[in-house]
Amino acid sequence: MPDTIETTARAALAEVLPQSLPPEAIDPDVELDHLGLTSLNKVLFLTSVCDRTQVGLHHFTEHDLAAMRTLGQVVEALSRHAEVR
Known part of the structure; x- marks a missing residue:
């Protein structure tokens, strides 16, 4: 997993979590709903x-998005479509 995508994803996730959690403290294998993330x-x-990350949402189907249940899965999916930096 490219560090730039993971770092970016951690920061974006930390911004929307209901509890204050530093980006580096987020376990990439914990399900997003266990972190208190609502659907919105x-x-x-x-x-x-x-x-x-300049990866268009058009790359993902509704099924792809639903399958992104952890930070690690989001990073993996984005990595498949992101340009190498």
């Missing part, structure tokens, strides 16, 4: 991280 906040997170 998941959409805000995914939109933000796609914008920041």
Whole structure:
């Protein structure tokens, strides 16, 4: 997983979590809903991280988005579509 995508995803996720948690403290294998992320906040997170990494949401189907249940899965999915930096 490229560090730039993971770092960007961690920062975007930390911004929408209901509790204050530093980005580096987020376990990439914990399910997003276990972190207290609502459906709306998941959409805000995914939109933000796609914008920041310049990966269009059009690359993902509804099924792809639903399968992104952890930070690690989001980073992996984005990595498949991001340009190498």
